[in-house]
Amino acid sequence: MATIPSQQILDSLNWRYATKVFDPEKKITDEDWSALEESLVLTPSSFGLQPWEFIIVENPEIREQLVEFSWNQRQVADASHLLIIAIRTDIDESWVDQFVGRIEEIRGDQGSFTGYRDMMAGFITNLDEEGRKQWAKQQTYIALGQFMTCAALMEIDACPMEGFVPAKYDEILGLTERNLTASVLCPAGYRADEDKYAQLPKVRFSKDQMISRI
Amino acid sequence: MATIPSQQILDSLNWRYATKVFDPEKKITDEDWSALEESLVLTPSSFGLQPWEFIIVENPEIREQLVEFSWNQRQVADASHLLIIAIRTDIDESWVDQFVGRIEEIRGDQGSFTGYRDMMAGFITNLDEEGRKQWAKQQTYIALGQFMTCAALMEIDACPMEGFVPAKYDEILGLTERNLTASVLCPAGYRADEDKYAQLPKVRFSKDQMISRI
Numbered sequence: 001m002a003t004i005p006s007q008q009i010l011d012s013l014n015w016r017y018a019t020k021v022f023d024p025e026k027k028i029t030d031e032d033w034s035a036l037e038e039s040l041v042l043t044p045s046s047f048g049l050q051p052w053e054f055i056i057v058e059n060p061e062i063r064e065q066l067v068e069f070s071w072n073q074r075q076v077a078d079a080s081h082l083l084i085i086a087i088r089t090d091i092d093e094s095w096v097d098q099f100v101g102r103i104e105e106i107r108g109d110q111g112s113f114t115g116y117r118d119m120m121a122g123f124i125t126n127l128d129e130e131g132r133k134q135w136a137k138q139q140t141y142i143a144l145g146q147f148m149t150c151a152a153l154m155e156i157d158a159c160p161m162e163g164f165v166p167a168k169y170d171e172i173l174g175l176t177e178r179n180l181t182a183s184v185l186c187p188a189g190y191r192a193d194e195d196k197y198a199q200l201p202k203v204r205f206s207k208d209q210m211i212s213r214i
Numbered sequence: 215m216a217t218i219p220s221q222q223i224l225d226s227l228n229w230r231y232a233t234k235v236f237d238p239e240k241k242i243t244d245e246d247w248s249a250l251e252e253s254l255v256l257t258p259s260s261f262g263l264q265p266w267e268f269i270i271v272e273n274p275e276i277r278e279q280l281v282e283f284s285w286n287q288r289q290v291a292d293a294s295h296l297l298i299i300a301i302r303t304d305i306d307e308s309w310v311d312q313f314v315g316r317i318e319e320i321r322g323d324q325g326s327f328t329g330y331r332d333m334m335a336g337f338i339t340n341l342d343e344e345g346r347k348q349w350a351k352q353q354t355y356i357a358l359g360q361f362m363t364c365a366a367l368m369e370i371d372a373c374p375m376e377g378f379v380p381a382k383y384d385e386i387l388g389l390t391e392r393n394l395t396a397s398v399l400c401p402a403g404y405r406a407d408e409d410k411y412a413q414l415p416k417v418r419f420s421k422d423q424m425i426s427r428i
Contacts, residue, residue, distance in 0.1 A: 001225050001226065001229050001369060002222060002225075003367070003368055003369040004218055004222065004226070004367040004368065006245070006246060006249030006250075006364075006368055007249070008216060008218065009249065009253065009364050009367055009368070010249060010252055010253065010256070011215050011216075012215065012218070013252075013253055013256040013360075013364075014256065015215050016258075018258060031220070032220060035220030035221070035223065035224060036220075037421060037425055038224055038227075038421065039223065039224065039227055040424070040425070041418050041419075041420075041421050041424050041425070042224070042227040042228065042416070042418060043359070044230075044232060044359075044362060044374055046376055048417055048418075050418065050419055050424065052424070053424060053425070053426060054424055054425045054426075055425075055426050055427075055428060056425065056426070056427050056428070057427075057428050058427055058428065059428060062428060099417075099419075102417055102418075102419060103417045106415050106416075106417050107414055107415055107417065134348055134351075137348075137352060138351060138352055138355045139355070141352045141353070141354075141355035141356050141358075141359065142355050142356075142358055142359035142362075142374075143359065144355075144356055144359065145257070145258075145355065145356035145357065145358065145359020145360040145363070146227075146359040146360070146362070146363045148258060148356075148360070149359070149360045149363040149364065150220075150223050150227075150363065153217070153218040153223055153367075154217055154218065154220055154223070155215060155217040160258055160356075162260055173428055174428075200321055201320050201321055202256070202320075203262055203313075203316055203317045203320050203321065204255050204256060204262075204264065204316075205255075205264055205313075205316060206255075207251060207252065207255050210254070210255050210264065210266070210267060210268055211251055211254070211255070211267070211268045211269075211270065212267060212268075212269050212270070213269075213270045213271075213272055214269060214270070214271050214272065214273055214276060214387055214388075
């Protein structure tokens, strides 16, 4: 495998920003988008349980409808692609069993997974409903982080968004009846020339303040 | 900026795995580690508020001491570097003001940031203590996701870990009195030859199951 020079990675991370205005005419190619979907599927998660679903909203009318419930931020309608990262609200022992079934399917017979299965089931059943939701929601932010990083490396713009009304998203997208709820959004595409935020220097606290050594 | 081919990114994501056994003799170079620290500092966060601190535990005795409070997982002692991502427990209006001060410092005088400041302060003060903690914790998982992705691209192994006792970590590392609490860990370094998990095929649900279109 070819290692990517660290400076190239840092250049990408410095290049990216939360895109405020997308060019509605510029579309991500099918090949690039397919790779980004693959990167989402490859996201690591707690125990590997993947308590999520990635929803791509392609319907332009529905995307327009969502603007109102996104603090009127037009990115959800204008970006090339709209990704909704949703959490599953039905994670329980049967989901653990589905996952164990998938391990067996991919890795074949390597003896029993009973111990691993019981550890995961114990972890899940020890959490109350709110605890499971928080745990799952945290995992979706790993997916968000990985997605934004991969997009930046491919020189694709993205805008992470927490500012939306989950209940309206769930209703409009029919998520509730599928035991899903919207966790976080990430429109992706290409910045418009008029987005003045693209030119502003990135603001981060200093490395000295953010990193400590013990 | 050079775009990185998507296949190279996917190769890295397929190469990575949650490393169970690190080779204690193999160290990440100072140059590579410095780049990874820089990638942490560059992590995007809600409003850009960076409600975190990244702690690198270098002291080998302390790292040994932490093993017991990490479900006896030796990665925290054996990996080249041990990263603790902590959340700040004192995020309030004064942190918002610090951030606004930092914006002014970096971007210079561009008129008033009062509206943006008040929006952020309103967001924070509307959350109760537990709500702020959850919000901050979610942000740390973006950092975790970005860190793991960057490490993989540099062919550096990592192991995300939620299985530890935060109260003991906070006590041993003196985090509580600094208004910090450990959120998630990520030892990083190089896999040992004997780590049998390195050879196993990655288990993910299928793209068809994980991704839906509306």
